[in-house]
Amino acid sequence: MLVETFIRKQLRLKTHTVTHVEETDACMLVYIDRLGKRLLRCGVCRHRCREVHDIRKQREWRDLSMRKLPLKLRYRPRRVKCPRCGVRVEDFPWAEPWARVTTALSNAVALLARELSWQGTAREYGLNWKSVATIVKRAVQYGLKHRVRPPVHCIGIDEVSRRKGQVYLTVVYDLERRVLLWVGDERTEEAVRPFFTQEMGKRRCQTLRVVCMDMWAPYANLVREHAVNAQLLFDRFHIVKHLNEAVDTARRDLWRQLSFRERTTFKGTRWLLLKNPWNLNSNQKDRLSTLVGWNTPLVRAWYLKESFQLFWSYKQPWRARQHLLKWMSSAMRSRLEPFKKFVKMLRSHLDGTLAWTKTRLSNGAVEGRNNKIKSISHRSFGFRTAENFIAAIYHCCARLPLPAEP
Numbered sequence: 001m002l003v004e005t006f007i008r009k010q011l012r013l014k015t016h017t018v019t020h021v022e023e024t025d026a027c028m029l030v031y032i033d034r035l036g037k038r039l040l041r042c043g044v045c046r047h048r049c050r051e052v053h054d055i056r057k058q059r060e061w062r063d064l065s066m067r068k069l070p071l072k073l074r075y076r077p078r079r080v081k082c083p084r085c086g087v088r089v090e091d092f093p094w095a096e097p098w099a100r101v102t103t104a105l106s107n108a109v110a111l112l113a114r115e116l117s118w119q120g121t122a123r124e125y126g127l128n129w130k131s132v133a134t135i136v137k138r139a140v141q142y143g144l145k146h147r148v149r150p151p152v153h154c155i156g157i158d159e160v161s162r163r164k165g166q167v168y169l170t171v172v173y174d175l176e177r178r179v180l181l182w183v184g185d186e187r188t189e190e191a192v193r194p195f196f197t198q199e200m201g202k203r204r205c206q207t208l209r210v211v212c213m214d215m216w217a218p219y220a221n222l223v224r225e226h227a228v229n230a231q232l233l234f235d236r237f238h239i240v241k242h243l244n245e246a247v248d249t250a251r252r253d254l255w256r257q258l259s260f261r262e263r264t265t266f267k268g269t270r271w272l273l274l275k276n277p278w279n280l281n282s283n284q285k286d287r288l289s290t291l292v293g294w295n296t297p298l299v300r301a302w303y304l305k306e307s308f309q310l311f312w313s314y315k316q317p318w319r320a321r322q323h324l325l326k327w328m329s330s331a332m333r334s335r336l337e338p339f340k341k342f343v344k345m346l347r348s349h350l351d352g353t354l355a356w357t358k359t360r361l362s363n364g365a366v367e368g369r370n371n372k373i374k375s376i377s378h379r380s381f382g383f384r385t386a387e388n389f390i391a392a393i394y395h396c397c398a399r400l401p402l403p404a405e406p
């Protein structure tokens with residue numbers, strides 16, 4: 001088989017053909033021409049057009065390499081007279097309009113960019129970083145436009161930091177399909193609004209049943225306003241995190257009041273208190289019981305933390321509620337400031353906290369995705385702009401479709 005025929009078959013050309021192939025030291029040049037009088041398609045609407053308006057100057061597309069040799073396609077595009085759109089450049093079966101690489105190459109690059117950093121992908125394909133950035137951003141644009149959008153019932157709103165501990169992004173997940181729906185710059189109420197107004201729209205918001213989020217988040221009112229049928233649910237993992245922080249603050253408050261000798265026994269108790277009791281070894285248990293013997297406020301904090309955790313296992317809403325109310329009044333009597341603060345927060349978010357018993361949902365289900373986002377930001381130093389980082393997040397976490405290859 002001739003190399004021309006081979007390439008024509010590989011590219012699945014129907015209205016075009018390969019006239020000849022030229023080999024140079026740097027690459028293989030594949031010359032393409034129109035095949036007879038076969039009808040070309042309009043580049044905008046893909047309608048078949050009878051008339052060719054003119055022939056433009058030669059353009060070049062990079063394709064997948066053959067062995068080590070980069071393949072380049074050369075062709076003089078026609079402009080067709082489309083009955084719907086007027087004079088337009090024809091549709092290229094091998095590439096998206098305006099792309100300078102073929103769909104086969106850009107899909108291969110995009111797939112690798114889901115695994116590697118953009119720099120690594122560029123090195124692998126002999127492209128520069130900018131070309132990879134363009135390819136990924138185009139792939140994301142295409143994917144967002146063509147992705148399936150079934151009705152959404154349960155969403156989780158969370159945040160991730162773009163750089164260590166600063167510059168936050170808001171991410172929204174579909175908790176049932178475990179897929180990323182949306183990424184927003186910033187984490188304020190204003191920044192999250194476009195998710196409801198643009199991404200979801202009024203009609204799609206109606207199907208929302210559960211919205212899971214941190215009770216410290218500033219956008220609860222926004223959720224109530226847009227997702228009118230949804231139950232607000234305060235995320236279990238965030239609540240536990242705040243509870244642990246209360247224990248930690250109580251520990252630090254106490255530390256400040258202790259004498260030197262007391263401090264040595266006290267040292268390193270942080271992990272004893274955060275650990276589950278059945279995971280402690282005997283030495284750790286001894287130290288814990290010394291602390292218990294002191295009857296320090298810390299012990300109260302620890303028992304409070306442990307007894308709170310029972311809340312998650314109740315099956316009947318009224319029992320869970322009873323437990324929580326009892327727990328809150330004992331925490332208020334504990335004379336521990338951090339716990340009082342925690343209770344006040346719970347009290348003003350009681351409904352969304354109790355919703356756990358019925359829904360049994362949490363953002364923990366998608367916690368792995370957040371870790372993935374962190375790894376994306378770690379593996380690349382190129383994301384100086386939020387725009388690129390957001391594109392990379394969509395690309396890796398939103399299960400977007402890629403353009404079909406011919």
Ligand SMILES: [Zn+2]
Nearest residue numbers: 042045082085
């Ligand atoms: Zn058209």
